[in-house]
Amino acid sequence: MKTYAGKVRALAGISFTVETGTIFGLLGPNGAGKSTTVKILTTLSRPDSGSAEVAGIDVLQQPDQVRRLIGYVSQKPQFDPEATARENLHLQGRLYGVPHRELRSRSQALLDHFGLGKVASRQARGYSGGMQRKLDVALGLIHRPKVLFLDEPTTGLDPEARASMWSEISRLAADEDVTILLTTHYLDEADQLASQLAIIDHGRLVAQGSPNDLKSELRGDAIQVELTQAGVDDHVRTTLVRLGGVREIVVEGTTVRARVDHGASAVPGVLAALESAGVAVTSVTISRPSLDDVYLRYAGRPFGDDSHHQAQASATTEMEVPGE
Amino acid sequence: MSERSIQHNASAALVQAGNLTLREVRALMRQPFYIAVTLVQPMVWLLLFGQLFKRVVEIPGFGGGSYIGFMTPGIVVMTALFASAWTGMGLIDDMERGVMNRLLVSPTKRGAILTGKLAHIAVSLAVQALIVVLVGVALGARYDGGVIGVLMTIVAAVLLAIGFGSFSCTVALLVRQRESLIAVAQFFTLPLSFLSSALVAESVAPGWIRSVARFNPVDWAVSVSRGALSADPDWGDVLAHCGYLVIMAGVLAWLATRAFTAYRRSV
The missing domain is CATH 3.30.70.980 (YebC, transcriptional regulation domain)
Incomplete structure (x- = not known):
């Protein structure tokens, strides 16, 4: 459980398991507890009580080990605009202690994979929004994480860049053998990408299943x-x-x-x-039935502009977030 | 923790801090206009104040000599003060973007993040201090203290920059707003400069300013520099003031790490 100053309880016991190599979507309106869930699982925040595990490792007891296993792409841009794509990747790799030679080949592979090869030596501030976002995702992958947290990866992108990002993300889970936890503003995004999803409302898990299962329950x-x-x-x-x-x-x-x-x-x-x-x-x-219908039924209100989605993935076992 | 893993952690932290410093230096090198202005500014001060206060040395009790020679250590120290006041800006940029969260989610040692910012300001101030001294010499300043005196000047500038840079980081981590940091920086820089012997000899300043200056790190730095550059340095006094600067920098750096901890709790 996480209580912020002013005694607002953000989470009240959420537990879910994600199969390795799949994409898990976590949906819910603003303030539902998705961001808090991601912050706890990525070691950014500590819950006041309860426990959390990623890939079988306790987030609270061994945050350093968890940090080596996970990649994180925050909602806000996380690349350094003054540096080039390659410099960004090299710095990130060195922070993770990736050996020199491996870092060079890994950076090049990621630059090629995300179509950033041609601009790799230019300052990232000049990239298009879509390219900047891809650089963000590449930064999260430099150290070959087992679990990747994608926090609203396509918010603010134009439709073309969004479609391109979708295809990158769906390829990632397979190519990189990484489990992805995705949060998104868009129901169609969760529908398209996630094989499993959970709906969180008021800090509680209200529904969980594959998009098709959830829809057929209607x-x-x-x-x-x-x-x-x-x-x-x-x-x-x-x-x-x-x-x-x-x-x-x-x-x-x-x-x-x-x-x-x-x-x-x-x-x-x-x-x-x-x-x-x-x-x-x-x-x-x-x-x-669409995910909008599912959402309406479980969250008790229509999916509005102020709502978010989030998804989470854990590599092997269970990701458990604060119980009471 | 075993001795080996402590060693491993320490070397990892050093590598990380080094790479984070490199990031800052590289970003700085890509802004030639910024570099030009920061280099020209102390020169303008030297020329402007040098002309303005030229005859101040004739005031009885000032001690005579050339004003350029007197003023150069003061300009070095003021440069260190004004430049380091902005150290926290980089932190605010990182916090506003996702850069800080990216670092916090990575295994980067917490100490390496602040060390990177401070090491960068230390390196750039060392270079700047040397340049200002050379410009002073070109304008006619003569120093009997020689190389040792110049080295001590650089040490004083760097220590002051680490201290005031830490203070700037502390403010940045607590207020997290550019405008507030600018206001705080401006509030301190000019009064700290003028409540010291940077531009005017202590002997001609009013008594209360002399009393305040005794507790002013800017004055300590000026004393170290001017003392070490003189023909016959009072090493006891120089090293004592150096010691004060080390303590001040240490305390302010520790406060910055406390502010960083508070920031991380609020993420």
Whole structure:
């Protein structure tokens, strides 16, 4: 548990396990406890009570050992803008005690991997936003960490740079044999990259599973029917209830929302029932449940601009964050 | 901890501090305009104050001699004071960016982070002090103290810079704002300079300033330099003031590490 001055309890017992070589996403609104979780697991902060482990090593007892095992890419840019990409990587490697010869080849490999080879001898301040972010990620990898913490790696990037960063990240887990814990502002990012994710709210873990599992827990697709006229709420509801298999029916003006097990096969029946009841329809939309729906259900409010995601990964065993 | 692992830790910390110092020096070397201004500034002071106060040596009790010769140690020390006042700026930059957190998440020894900043200011001040002395000589200053006197001048400048640089780091770690650090630096630099014998002989200063100056590290540094450069140095006095400077630098550096610990707790 971590209590900041003013006695705000940030975390109240979170525990999760991440399979080696996979990407784990951690989602939750601002203040949910994601950043605190990452800070504790990366040895930046100490919890007031409880324990935390990364790759089987106690974060509180042996922070130095944990530091050698993890890489960290913070939300804020962490490269030195006055130095070149190569100088940045060399300094980082020397701080980790990477032997001279290995450091040179490792730096070159990372520069090539992230497409920074051509600008490696120029000051990083002149790089594009996407290149600077890649340099940040490369800095986190110089010492071949077992676990990499990526704190909102694509926030502030343009769509093209974001797409490019996504492909780098998904390749990383495989190529570098590294377990990645990802936090992000974007639900689609977590959906695309993470094989497992957890939703944190008010310092508690409220849901955990693969994006698909979490979505299928919502049981079924959303259908939305537009009517030609409003004011037939009860009539529509009774008709659909009688049809069976249609749940969570909401009628608002001319819009009807409901959930069905299988959207495509349910729609003909729904349309036929409405028609025979004398209700005219203008359009029908079917949508698979999205992470937004998952989020809405577990966090109890829509996923807004102020929300974040985070993901965490642990190499072998369990990463446990402060219990009470 | 075994003796070997202590040795290993110490050498790792030295390598890390060395590399962090190199980072700062390299960033400095990439700013030729900045270097030019910092080199020209003491020269302007030497020329400007040298002209302005030229006849001050004629005041009874000042002791005669050339004013350039008198003033050069004062300008060296003022240069050290003014330059080291900004040491904390680099820390604020690192804290605002993710650089500080990157260092804290790495196995970098905590001491190496501050040492890097202080070593950088020490190295650049040693070079600057030498240049100012040479410019003073070019303008007509003559020193009987010779090489030893010049070395002691550099030592005094470096010790003052480490002390005041540590103070600047302490302020930076506590307030974490550029504007506040600038205000604090400016609040101290000029009064500390003028409450010393940097520009005017102690003998002609008002009594209360003489009393205050006795506790002013800037005055200690000037005493070391001027004493060691004189024809017949009072080594007892020079070394005593050197000792005060070492203690001052040590205490302020220790305070900076305390402020760093407080900063790390608040991350």
